[in-house]
Amino acid sequence: MGVRKKLRAQQLKEDRKTKFFAKLNGCPTSPRKMRLVADQIRGVEVEKALALLKFSPKxxxxxxxxxxxxxxANWQAKNEDANIEDAGLFVKEIYVDSAAMLKRLRPAPQGRAHRIRKRSNHVTMILGEKNNTSNS
Structure with a gap:
């Protein structure tokens, strides 16, 4: 590995230690449907986001x-003594990527077949702290 690549890898590793994130891989929902809900909570405080998600019909x-x-929970693991309300946690980034697609065939008229694509997605959520200027 080259020097520049190694330095970049070390920098990314250090940045990851200060980020608080969670990933959901292979969720059996189409990315388009998941993005509708993800757009509602992007940039919102964590308490309000949980309330929005709890009462959403989606x-x-x-x-x-x-x-x-x-x-x-990942944030609390790194900050045992801190309080969630005092930290001012919010959803800093959330993005939905498409994952593997299951391809199925459905019978169609006159001996033909139509392809059914059962989509799935990957979701990544990164939390930020409003009171901490290094993460915002």
């Missing part, structure tokens, strides 16, 4: 609620 909101709780 099925994707249940998965994002669990992901938010996981990200909060």
């Amino acid at each position: 099925a994707a909101s249940r998965d994002l609620e669990k992901l938010t709780l996981s990200a909060i």
Whole structure:
């Protein structure tokens, strides 16, 4: 590995230690449906985001609620003595990427077949602290 590549890898590793994130891989919901819910909580405080997700009628909101709780738990693991309300946690970044697609065939008229694509996605959520200027 070259020197420049090695330095960049070390820098990314150090940055990852100060980020608080959670990932959800292979969620069996289409990315388009998941992005509708993810856009609602981007940039919102964690308490308000949890309330939005809890009372949202969308099925994707249940998965994002669990992901938010996981990200909060990851934050608490690194900051045992800190309080969530005092830290001012908010959803800094959330992005939804497409994952593997299951391809199925459905019978169609006159002996033909139509392809059904069952989509899935990967979600990454990164939390930020409003009171800490290094993470914002």
